[in-house]
Amino acid sequence: MSEEQPSPETPTTAPLHGVLAEYNTPGEILEASRVIRDAGYTKWDTYTPFAVHGIDAAMGIKMTRLPWIVLCAALTGLTTAILLQWWTNTIDYPFVISGKPMWSIPANVPIMFELTVLFSAFATLGGMLVLNNLPLPSHPLDLKERFAKATDDKFFLLITAADPLFDETDTRELLESTHPAVLDDVPEDRQTSDKLPRVIVYAMIILTVAALIPFALFAKARETQTRERRLHAIWDMDFQPKYKAQRENLLFDDHRAMREPLQGTVAVGGLKTDEHLNQGKIDGVFARTFPRGITVTAETIERGQERFGIYCAPCHGYSGAGDGMVHKRAAALQEGGVAGSWVPPTNLQQQTLYEQPVGQLFDSITNGVRNMPGYGHVVSTEDRWAIIMYLRALQRMRVASLGDLTPEERSALK
Ligand code: HEC
Numbered sequence: 001m002s003e004e005q006p007s008p009e010t011p012t013t014a015p016l017h018g019v020l021a022e023y024n025t026p027g028e029i030l031e032a033s034r035v036i037r038d039a040g041y042t043k044w045d046t047y048t049p050f051a052v053h054g055i056d057a058a059m060g061i062k063m064t065r066l067p068w069i070v071l072c073a074a075l076t077g078l079t080t081a082i083l084l085q086w087w088t089n090t091i092d093y094p095f096v097i098s099g100k101p102m103w104s105i106p107a108n109v110p111i112m113f114e115l116t117v118l119f120s121a122f123a124t125l126g127g128m129l130v131l132n133n134l135p136l137p138s139h140p141l142d143l144k145e146r147f148a149k150a151t152d153d154k155f156f157l158l159i160t161a162a163d164p165l166f167d168e169t170d171t172r173e174l175l176e177s178t179h180p181a182v183l184d185d186v187p188e189d190r191q192t193s194d195k196l197p198r199v200i201v202y203a204m205i206i207l208t209v210a211a212l213i214p215f216a217l218f219a220k221a222r223e224t225q226t227r228e229r230r231l232h233a234i235w236d237m238d239f240q241p242k243y244k245a246q247r248e249n250l251l252f253d254d255h256r257a258m259r260e261p262l263q264g265t266v267a268v269g270g271l272k273t274d275e276h277l278n279q280g281k282i283d284g285v286f287a288r289t290f291p292r293g294i295t296v297t298a299e300t301i302e303r304g305q306e307r308f309g310i311y312c313a314p315c316h317g318y319s320g321a322g323d324g325m326v327h328k329r330a331a332a333l334q335e336g337g338v339a340g341s342w343v344p345p346t347n348l349q350q351q352t353l354y355e356q357p358v359g360q361l362f363d364s365i366t367n368g369v370r371n372m373p374g375y376g377h378v379v380s381t382e383d384r385w386a387i388i389m390y391l392r393a394l395q396r397m398r399v400a401s402l403g404d405l406t407p408e409e410r411s412a413l414k
Contacts, residue, residue, distance in 0.1 A: 011185075014187035015119075018160035019172055021180035026052045029155035033058035036159065039174055041164035047150040069127040070120050077119030081112040088394045138192040145353040146182065158186065175227035261370045280366075280380060281357030287359035294385045304390030308384045313377055320348035333356070343371040354395040 023029045029046055036044055037060040046055060047320065089095075090102040099319070100107075129135065141147045141158065150156050157180075159171055173184055221230060243249045243257035252259070272278035276291040290296070309318065318321040322345045329340040346353070365384050368374035379387070402410060 012316060016161045016168065017186045017188045017291055018046050018158050019168075019175060020141070020144065020160075020186050021157045021175045021178065022146065022149075022182040022184070023155040023157070023178075024153075024181050026155060028179070029157060030054060030058045031298040032157055032175070032180070035174070035178050036157065039165070040160055041163050041165050043166075043172075044157065047147070047156040047158070049149075049151055049153060049155070052155075064131065064305045065128050066124065070123045071117040073123030074116045077115040077117070078112055080106065081115035085111055086311060102375050138194050140186050143189055144184070144186060145358070152169075156180075158325040251333070264276070274288055276359075278384075280357075280362030282359075285359075286357040286363065288357045290385060290389070294382065294389075296389060300386050301390050301393055303383065303387070304386035307379060308387050311379055312364070312387065315345040315372075316348055320391065322347040348391060349395050349398050354399070358385075358388050358392070361391065 021032065023032060026048065029051065031049065033046060033055060037058065041120060048055070067387075082368070085108045086103055094102050094104075110407045122166065146154070147156060157178075158258075159166060159175070163171075188297075217231075245258050247256035248255050274291065275281050275283075275288055277293065280287055280291075294300070308320075313324055315322075315324040315326045317327070322343060324408070327342075327345050331344075334340075334342055363369075363381065363382055364372070365372055365387065366376035376384070405413070
């Protein structure tokens with residue numbers, strides 16, 4: 001039974017939007033909801049100041065479809081991440097990094113995770129808005145002053161006239177049977193425009209256009225060529241006022257950016273005062289002895305053998321006979337008719353070199369000899385002497401006699 005008649009200020013000309021029942025307690029609205037649900041109404045809703053437990057079931061509201069929408073979005077995000085990375089890494093821009101495979105799952109997991117979350121988040125927000133018919137610029141209930149109490153201490157139930165079962169008298173009677181505190185007609189809102197305010201529309205258009213400007217600039221920058229420096233937002237240390245090697249520097253007369261060291265400059269560790277050690281000479285004459293500090297030991301000879309294998313064997317061969325791979329290749333090319341002169345590497349085992357002073361061998365390795373380039377800049381001083389020591393062993397090998405062997409070695413041969 002209604003205690004109040006429809007408020008007198010309600011314009012009777014406006015068509016009916018629905019009937020609004022007001023209750024004082026959550027228990028009452030739960031009870032009323034069950035009645036309306038069981039009567040078969042579909043287009044109705046309740047408004048409460050706080051979440052009322054059990055109201056979903058009382059109203060017959062089914063589980064939301066939102067999780068399914070989000071699941072689809074998540075799978076789309078995952079697929080997008082996989083396809084995007086697979087396509088860019090293996091097809092569009094294949095780039096070998098440390099011999100790693102172009103495509104492997106673990107490296108791509110972070111982006112897969114990120115896009116899954118991103119797509120899900122947008123689907124959740126967008127799906128929630130769409131499923132709830134939001135945003136809703138105006139609603140007929142906005143004009144009901146009493147309805148403001150839905151945010152305070154009153155509970156409302158609205159059955160809209162759009163419901164197929166709606167009948168002005170029957171519906172009102174049904175609602176009265178649930179004993180509402182107030183029962184009220186809600187007329188359609190004829191005063192508020194249901195269009196978005198112009199200001200908002202214009203602001204949205206301007207913002208959308210403004211958001212596209214950076215992309216337009218990107219596109220232009222990609223397609224055009226200019227001598228001007230491009231817009232460079234973060235400079236870091238990209239443009240430094242410094243001179244680079246091999247570039248021009250107008251500050252100096254010779255316009256070279258690289259400067260020669262001052263006359264007489266000695267690099268750290270570059271002081272070479274020991275004539276015997278560094279030039280292989282004693283008083284200007286090639287030395288016949290190894291310098292002090294270079295002692296004949298098995299280790300030194302082994303070191304020399306290793307260095308010889310790296311720096312000399314390619315041309316002179318492992319036995320020093322002058323038959324290294326470089327020589328073989330050059331000889332084969334010449335036999336094939338390729339023009340050009342080739343000076344064969346010297347046979348290092350020949351008698352003249354056996355008799356040559358070690359100082360002269362040192363000089364040949366350090367500074368090169370006739371057609372052979374010098375190796376002083378790549379092989380350290382000690383290593384050059386070690387190579388010579390090994391070279392001597394090689395040469396000795398050719399002229400070795402039984403007398404060089406120990407009695408045990410000799411008996412082993414027999
Ligand atoms: C790029 C090939 C090449 C390499 C590498 C090379 N040599 Fe030679 N070497 C030559 C050639 C060619 C000659 C003969 C040059 C000539 O007669 O014009 C030669 C000559 C020599 C001679 C004879 C010098 C003389 O007085 O006649 C010696 C000793 C020698 N090399 C030692 C070495 C040692 C030790 C190494 C390793 C540090 C070495 N070479 C690495 C090509 C090479």
